[in-house]
Amino acid sequence: MKIHVKADGITLCIPFPTRLLCNSLAIRIANRHADISIPPRAGRAIYREIRRLKCQNPDWNLVELQAAGGETVWIRL
Amino acid sequence: MNTLGFHIAQKRKERKFTQEELAAQLDVSAQAVSKWENDISCPDISLLPKLAQLLGCSVDELLTGNTVMLLPENQRKPLEQLTLRVLVYSAEGDKVRVNLPMPLVKLGVEMGIDMAANMKGSNSMEMLRGIDFSQVIEMVEQGMIGKIVEVESADGDIVEIIVE
Numbered sequence: 001m002k003i004h005v006k007a008d009g010i011t012l013c014i015p016f017p018t019r020l021l022c023n024s025l026a027i028r029i030a031n032r033h034a035d036i037s038i039p040p041r042a043g044r045a046i047y048r049e050i051r052r053l054k055c056q057n058p059d060w061n062l063v064e065l066q067a068a069g070g071e072t073v074w075i076r077l
Numbered sequence: 078m079n080t081l082g083f084h085i086a087q088k089r090k091e092r093k094f095t096q097e098e099l100a101a102q103l104d105v106s107a108q109a110v111s112k113w114e115n116d117i118s119c120p121d122i123s124l125l126p127k128l129a130q131l132l133g134c135s136v137d138e139l140l141t142g143n144t145v146m147l148l149p150e151n152q153r154k155p156l157e158q159l160t161l162r163v164l165v166y167s168a169e170g171d172k173v174r175v176n177l178p179m180p181l182v183k184l185g186v187e188m189g190i191d192m193a194a195n196m197k198g199s200n201s202m203e204m205l206r207g208i209d210f211s212q213v214i215e216m217v218e219q220g221m222i223g224k225i226v227e228v229e230s231a232d233g234d235i236v237e238i239i240v241e
Contacts, residue, residue: 039188052180064176065174068171
């Protein structure tokens with residue numbers, strides 16, 4: 001997936017491997033530090049579902065954020 | 078804009094009717110339709126069911142703008158083709174839109190992930206805490222689509238959950 005940030009005329013695109021985000025270690029770290037509760041075993045199934053979605057809709061915007069100040073952030077699969 | 082006139086105009090344009098065509102179907106003048114759409118007057122209460130039928134919506138949807146629909150079995154889409162959108166409009170002017178495919182939401186619920194509990198970080202997201210996503214999925218499986226949740230906090234934040 002790609003994280004796009006647009007602020008003050010600067011556009012940033014950060015490619016991020018989805019597999020890295022969905023592995024059990026990443027989920028354990030997120031659970032500990034971001035105070036969320038996702039079972040580590042869920043990673044593989046979530047990844048499979050994201051892959052299927054990405055094949056069907058390559059330009060799927062998972063999250064779109066528009067700040068009042070004009071900054072825009074969007075996460076595209 | 079959340080007025081009856083606005084909804085009539087919006088639905089009429091969606092259906093590609095002219096004011097004259099709609100008026101002819103309802104046995105009223107085109108000027109009457111124009112007045113409804115500009116909120117100068119309102120249609121007679123007895124015309125509302127026929128008006129709603131012509132515009133392809135419910136009377137409730139026409140009056141309130143709530144676009145929740147219960148689709149009959151032959152018109153339902155499979156879960157794979159549906160999207161759950163979480164829209165957050167903060168009082169400060171920030172807008173957040175999360176587009177989740179329904180299979181992913183279902184997967185999360187089946188795996189026991191408390192979706193609402195994981196939406197932390199702002200008052201707007203905290204408002205979603207009470208929502209049982211398994212019930213949302215059940216409703217969607219029974220054919221309900223549209224804006225199924227709308228919450229407004231005391232701070233002025235608005236959260237909407239739309240299935241489409």
